[in-house]
Structures are given as C-alpha cells and as structure tokens.
Amino acid sequence: MDEKDKEILRMMQDDFPIVPKPYKRIGDFLWMDEVSVISRVVKMMQDGKIRYVGPYFNSAKLGYSGQLMAINVPEDKIEAAANAINKYDEITHNYLRAGEPNIWFTLMTPNEKRAEEIIEAIKKELAIDEILSFKSKKTFKIKVNPA
Amino acid sequence: MKIIDERTEKVLKEFQNNFKIETRPFKRIAVKTGLTEEEVIAIIAKAKEDGIIRRVGIGVRPALTGFGMNALTAWSVPPDKVDSFGEAAAEIQNISHCYDRECPEGWIYNIFTMIHASDREELENIIKSLSERFPECPYKVMETLKELKKTSMKYFK
Missing domain, CATH: 3.30.70.3460 (Alpha-Beta Plaits)
Structure with missing residues (x-):
C-alpha cells in the first residue's frame, strides 16, 4: 500500500462523496484521474484491505x-x-x-x-x-x- | 416500528447490498429502484441528515492496514468518572469504539474500549497514557487472537 492508496482510504473513510461520480470527486482532490482511483480501490478490495464500501446505519434509529x-x-x-x-x-x-x-x-x-x-x-x-x-x-x- | 418510508427503504436496501465500485454507483441503485439518480442521491443525503445513516465510507481490515495489534480493553470506572473517562478515550485516535456497558454480576469492568496499534509497544503506551490519567481505574486487556466473524448487519432484507 503506497501513499496514494492511503490518501484514497482517508478520503473514503468517513465521508464518501454522495455525488453522481464519487471516484471522480475523490480523484479531483488527489490529482488523480477517475479510472486510477477506481482501479486502486478495486485492487485494495481484492487484496482484502478494504472489506466494505457503503452505508453504516445508526442501529438505534432503526430500532435495534x-x-x-x-x-x-x-x-x-x-x-x-x-x-x-x-x-x-x-x-x-x-x-x-x-x-x-x-x-x-x-x-x-x-x-x-x-x-x-x-x-x-x-x-x-x-x-x-x-x-x-x-x-x-x-x-x-x-x-x-x-x- | 416504521421509521422510514417505502422509497427510502428500497434505496437503503440497495445501497447496503449492491453498492459497487464503479463510475456511477448511485445510477445502479436508481435503475434497481425505478428512481432517478438525483432522487437516489437526495434520499441518501436525507437519511444521513436524519441520522439513519451514521456515515458512508469504507471498512478496512486493521491487520492489513498497519494495525497488527488489537485489544478490547475494559476499565472499571466509578459512576462519577464515566463521562470524563469516555470522552478522554473517544479522543484517542487509536480507539475505534468506546461504550459504557451494564455489567453482569461479578464483573467490575464497565467501560469497553477497542484499541488498535501497530505493535505491542504502541498498544501498551496507549493503555498506559489513559491509565495515568485515571489511575483509580483498574483494567483488563483482552488481546485479539483471531477474528471468528466480522460482517455488517443487514438491516434491510
């Protein structure tokens, strides 16, 4: 995992962009193109570093x-x-x-x-x-x- | 208990189960739910605002991202110190979870902290620094030996 990967992880960690092209948005911040961001994320998922991308729910608000x-x-x-x-x-x-x-x-x-x-x-x-x-x-x- | 409307439920279900790494991930949810991409984004933004979604982001495997040493550490904190201890623990970067919990009989450790470190030395230093601030609180370190299961709760089926 290099610095670029770490920067991507940090950008995705707590505040994933809710916009039509989220990986382009992340790329714009990191001076990377959209395709490179996506392929790095896919690679990190294949390697098992990232296990999940998506929403985390407030269990109490959903009655759990x-x-x-x-x-x-x-x-x-x-x-x-x-x-x-x-x-x-x-x-x-x-x-x-x-x-x-x-x-x-x-x-x-x-x-x-x-x-x-x-x-x-x-x-x-x-x-x-x-x-x-x-x-x-x-x-x-x-x-x-x-x- | 019905807290969310049907449209929101449909979107959140797809978001939970079918969020792919692709150029337009919300477009896929839109196609699946018969809504427009804008509607999907607005519904998700609203669910975040309402606090139904705590955050949108990634889950990593700590062991593969530089945190090879993890320990659930439970502390025996007197009632009048619970808030100050909890707030102090929450401020520590390497602590991911901190809860005050009800204890079964015979168990004295009420505050549970999940601590992540790169190695044993770092773990011990984190525990030591918190313990120095609350010297009256005994603690129990329960090092993670093996992950037996880790999944996300499927709230929407």
Whole structure:
C-alpha cells in the first residue's frame, strides 16, 4: 500500500462523496484521474484491505439494540463454539481473545424476544449455563476504522 | 416500528447490498429502484441528515492496514468518572469504539474500549497514557487472537 492508496482510504473513510461520480470527486482532490482511483480501490478490495464500501446505519434509529456477549470455552471447543455462534445474522462480530472469557461477540436485535431466542439456542447447542451479557448504556465512540 | 418510508427503504436496501465500485454507483441503485439518480442521491443525503445513516465510507481490515495489534480493553470506572473517562478515550485516535456497558454480576469492568496499534509497544503506551490519567481505574486487556466473524448487519432484507 503506497501513499496514494492511503490518501484514497482517508478520503473514503468517513465521508464518501454522495455525488453522481464519487471516484471522480475523490480523484479531483488527489490529482488523480477517475479510472486510477477506481482501479486502486478495486485492487485494495481484492487484496482484502478494504472489506466494505457503503452505508453504516445508526442501529438505534432503526430500532435495534445491541449487546456484547462473552463465553469461555476450552481450546478444543473453540471451533464448535464459533460455528454455533456465527450462524446467526444478528451476530455480526465474533473474536477469540486472550484471557477469560475467551470468546466475545456482538448481538444486535430489533427486540428482546429475538435476543433471548438466540441466546437460549446457543446455550443449548454448546451445553453451557451462562452467556455473559454487556448491554450498552452509552456510546462514546464508534469509528469503525482506526486512524 | 416504521421509521422510514417505502422509497427510502428500497434505496437503503440497495445501497447496503449492491453498492459497487464503479463510475456511477448511485445510477445502479436508481435503475434497481425505478428512481432517478438525483432522487437516489437526495434520499441518501436525507437519511444521513436524519441520522439513519451514521456515515458512508469504507471498512478496512486493521491487520492489513498497519494495525497488527488489537485489544478490547475494559476499565472499571466509578459512576462519577464515566463521562470524563469516555470522552478522554473517544479522543484517542487509536480507539475505534468506546461504550459504557451494564455489567453482569461479578464483573467490575464497565467501560469497553477497542484499541488498535501497530505493535505491542504502541498498544501498551496507549493503555498506559489513559491509565495515568485515571489511575483509580483498574483494567483488563483482552488481546485479539483471531477474528471468528466480522460482517455488517443487514438491516434491510
């Protein structure tokens, strides 16, 4: 990734131009032509550096509420736990972390009932008594990308 | 709960699922929804203004863009310090997410920060600098070992 790529990432990061030709607009700022901008973005997507281009919604405004959840599983059960957890669309992030508990995931639902359903199903599938739940009280920052 | 009209919903659904890297990406949404490109742009601009869209932009993979060391770090912050801690954490470039959360019984760490750094030394320095400002707050660092899943929520199906 060279400086031009980084400049493109910075331009696209938080304020993607909502205009008929957004890549031309980005190019105009960076003294690049539209085709070069597009081909660099496509390349960065193919390389996996960019995983998504598009809107990020305010989940609360759309009636959704989220919680961070955690369980602790032994090493040989991690894969099974990941499979049990990851199959729900409502679970968008799941990470293996150092320490205990070691599996941390986010659950986003439009109502409490759906959240309960998913939590109970995971508990049953993994034969565990408890999933730790951390509901959000206040959001201080959501930036998605660092720097 | 009906917060948005049908036209907006159609546009946002296409925007979420079919936004391609191409010269006229909003034109594609227009064709799909039977609207004009101008109408699509106006609807999206309005959704941004109303706060339904938090931002339009990109999601990157931190590990591939210079942030190889990531840790969820949770802090035990007393109620009267929650706001000042949250605001201080939010100002740090390397912190992408910061929430005050309800805690289950037996768990003392209420503020969760997601910290991204290029290496361990940088991560430790970020934590140290925040900890020096709030020495009364114990914390727990939970380094990211593996991404098991990361997708975007599909609000419109």
